[in-house]
Amino acid sequence: MHAQSIEYETVAENATPDVSPVLYVLPSPSVDDPPAEPVRADASAPLLRPDDLGVTRGDGIFETINAVGGRPQALEAHLARLQRSAAMLELPAPALDMWRRAVQHAVAAHPPVPELLLKLVMTRGVEGSGRCSGWVVAFPNSDFSRERAEGIAVLTLDRGYPADVMTTAPWLLQGAKTLSYALNMAALRHVRALGADDAVFVSSDGQVLEGPNSTIVAKLGHRFVTPPNDLGILAGTSQARLFEWAQRRGMSAAYDRLTVDDLHRADTLWVCSSGRQAVPVRSLDGVPRTWDADLHAAALAHLLTA
Amino acid sequence: MHAQSIEYETVAENATPDVSPVLYVLPSPSVDDPPAEPVRADASAPLLRPDDLGVTRGDGIFETINAVGGRPQALEAHLARLQRSAAMLELPAPALDMWRRAVQHAVAAHPPVPELLLKLVMTRGVEGSGRCSGWVVAFPNSDFSRERAEGIAVLTLDRGYPADVMTTAPWLLQGAKTLSYALNMAALRHVRALGADDAVFVSSDGQVLEGPNSTIVAKLGHRFVTPPNDLGILAGTSQARLFEWAQRRGMSAAYDRLTVDDLHRADTLWVCSSGRQAVPVRSLDGVPRTWDADLHAAALAHLLTA
Numbered sequence: 001m002h003a004q005s006i007e008y009e010t011v012a013e014n015a016t017p018d019v020s021p022v023l024y025v026l027p028s029p030s031v032d033d034p035p036a037e038p039v040r041a042d043a044s045a046p047l048l049r050p051d052d053l054g055v056t057r058g059d060g061i062f063e064t065i066n067a068v069g070g071r072p073q074a075l076e077a078h079l080a081r082l083q084r085s086a087a088m089l090e091l092p093a094p095a096l097d098m099w100r101r102a103v104q105h106a107v108a109a110h111p112p113v114p115e116l117l118l119k120l121v122m123t124r125g126v127e128g129s130g131r132c133s134g135w136v137v138a139f140p141n142s143d144f145s146r147e148r149a150e151g152i153a154v155l156t157l158d159r160g161y162p163a164d165v166m167t168t169a170p171w172l173l174q175g176a177k178t179l180s181y182a183l184n185m186a187a188l189r190h191v192r193a194l195g196a197d198d199a200v201f202v203s204s205d206g207q208v209l210e211g212p213n214s215t216i217v218a219k220l221g222h223r224f225v226t227p228p229n230d231l232g233i234l235a236g237t238s239q240a241r242l243f244e245w246a247q248r249r250g251m252s253a254a255y256d257r258l259t260v261d262d263l264h265r266a267d268t269l270w271v272c273s274s275g276r277q278a279v280p281v282r283s284l285d286g287v288p289r290t291w292d293a294d295l296h297a298a299a300l301a302h303l304l305t306a
Numbered sequence: 307m308h309a310q311s312i313e314y315e316t317v318a319e320n321a322t323p324d325v326s327p328v329l330y331v332l333p334s335p336s337v338d339d340p341p342a343e344p345v346r347a348d349a350s351a352p353l354l355r356p357d358d359l360g361v362t363r364g365d366g367i368f369e370t371i372n373a374v375g376g377r378p379q380a381l382e383a384h385l386a387r388l389q390r391s392a393a394m395l396e397l398p399a400p401a402l403d404m405w406r407r408a409v410q411h412a413v414a415a416h417p418p419v420p421e422l423l424l425k426l427v428m429t430r431g432v433e434g435s436g437r438c439s440g441w442v443v444a445f446p447n448s449d450f451s452r453e454r455a456e457g458i459a460v461l462t463l464d465r466g467y468p469a470d471v472m473t474t475a476p477w478l479l480q481g482a483k484t485l486s487y488a489l490n491m492a493a494l495r496h497v498r499a500l501g502a503d504d505a506v507f508v509s510s511d512g513q514v515l516e517g518p519n520s521t522i523v524a525k526l527g528h529r530f531v532t533p534p535n536d537l538g539i540l541a542g543t544s545q546a547r548l549f550e551w552a553q554r555r556g557m558s559a560a561y562d563r564l565t566v567d568d569l570h571r572a573d574t575l576w577v578c579s580s581g582r583q584a585v586p587v588r589s590l591d592g593v594p595r596t597w598d599a600d601l602h603a604a605a606l607a608h609l610l611t612a
Binding site for chain 1 (some may be wrong): 327351352354355356357358361362363366368395396425427441443463464465466467468471474476479482484485486488490492493495496
């Protein structure tokens with residue numbers, strides 16, 4: 001019997017080749033588990049059984065956090081969202097103190113890099129075990145300096161659902177950050193095959209939603225606007241930090257419905273995510289756009305403050 | 307450093323406790339890989355790295371096959387569907403001969419049981435590796451004799467999408483059997499919390515689609531009907547065998563659109579899947595139903611023929 005025969009040859013796409021990812025496994029990912037400290041493990045070795053529901057059913061949740069200068073950004077907002085996702089999937093509540101500690105251990109164990117991404121994953125665990133699986137992996141963020149400076153090309157894509165789907169059909173899990181991301185990946189492949197960089201989903205009744213892994217923010221006059229979470233979209237953590245910054249500078253920031261026409265009318269349009277923080281949209285559905293370069297530079301500098 | 311610290315204590319829900327699942331790993335799951343024979347591995351040991359896209363993104367495909375009396379049913383239909391799912395996800399084409407061999411090895415290695423389930427999983431593999439992961443696990447099927455004899459209670463649920471979503475928005479991957487099944491699991495939890503056994507999804511414009519892990523077949527007069535695949539639903543393998551049987555008995559069988567009213571009007575309504583084969587619906591949205599018991603018994607006997 002050959003113990004493990006899937007061959008692992010290369011490093012993760014996002015990793016700098018000479019730095020190995022740091023992995024911490026949580027023996028106690030949920031409050032149902034007897035407390036036990038997160039344990040370091042080998043990120044290049046097999047971790048999950050083939051009957052873990054995380055892989056057989058995409059049945060689990062995740063968060064991606066950027067640690068800038070060794071400080072995890074919006075950690076509590078990410079943990080709160082992990083908790084909300086767990087509730088929507090009827091998973092046991094995450095043991096937030098254990099997740100916090102695993103993040104801290106992983107940051108401390110990783111060699112210093114300007115931006116360190118932390119991926120938190122909690123699955124429903126091995127089928128029939130009644131115990132969740134959980135781990136945190138830390139690896140250097142990709143270099144997004146070009147996208148942050150020059151902007152990205154975005155295409156709108158139909159998400160297929162009406163704007164009220166979250167309330168009418170909660171079993172569709174809109175608004176939860178689940179491991180079932182195959183369609184988000186397919187949407188990115190689709191727009192990249194058309195020469196664009198990213199997508200923004202629109203509801204079947206014309207409401208702007210979110211990107212496959214991002215939040216959309218439009219600046220219309222002196223007002224920063226992002227679509228409200230009751231459209232079945234994720235509460236953006238980078239978008240929330242952008243809002244705080246804007247409000248501290250005397251600008252207004254609001255959760256409000258947006259149409260694609262509103263996006264075209266915006267002075268500046270951003271795609272926000274933990275990895276990229278905030279990148280300006282330089283074309284939308286093939287229509288070139290400008291943005292307020294000074295404002296963007298100031299906002300980005302704030303977001304990248306440790 | 308603790309090598310592997312997720313604790314595994316119990317067996318899979320579907321497994322008979324005293325029979326261990328049989329696992330075969332495919333070193334060559336896709337036609338892009340240099341050919342190599344499937345290799346037996348320990349099903350209770352970790353297999354997947356934490357950065358396998360199968361778990362981090364639910365980015366992969368699967369099939370579940372029932373081997374009755376040691377004979378995998380509809381093997382070629384399942385492999386053809388695996389191939390179609392791979393194409394929809396732009397995965398490399400599965401090396402079907404390797405998958406066929408892994409299935410045969412797993413059946414041969416497992417102690418004889420009346421019904422053996424085979425789960426085939428192919429993921430996009432470790433991020434950045436460019437190589438898919440693939441494996442086959444074999445374990446005894448659950449005992450569905452009660453459901454097959456007494457029927458199940460089914461509730462209709464809105465799938466949120468219109469009937470034409472597969473053609474208007476192919477990035478939503480409707481019609482592919484992906485690992486991103488969190489919403490299917492949530493739909494089952496939803497109906498079970500309401501005291502039912504299973505769900506049938508309906509499009510936002512009133513077309514009957516499929517169950518979270520099943521195909522719906524209605525017998526209306528002498529005609530067996532199931533919804534067409536262009537609604538963005540899976541081609542059912544058990545349903546196809548039921549259709550063949552009906553046609554050989556001189557009845558007609560057709561792919562045609564159905565409304566929930568049509569389901570209520572049906573003489574007999576079945577939920578078909580590899581695990582359950584065909585179970586009659588004994589109530590739909592709380593309305594009790596009857597079924598043709600002789601016909602069902604004959605159909606089920608045929609489906610369970612090796």
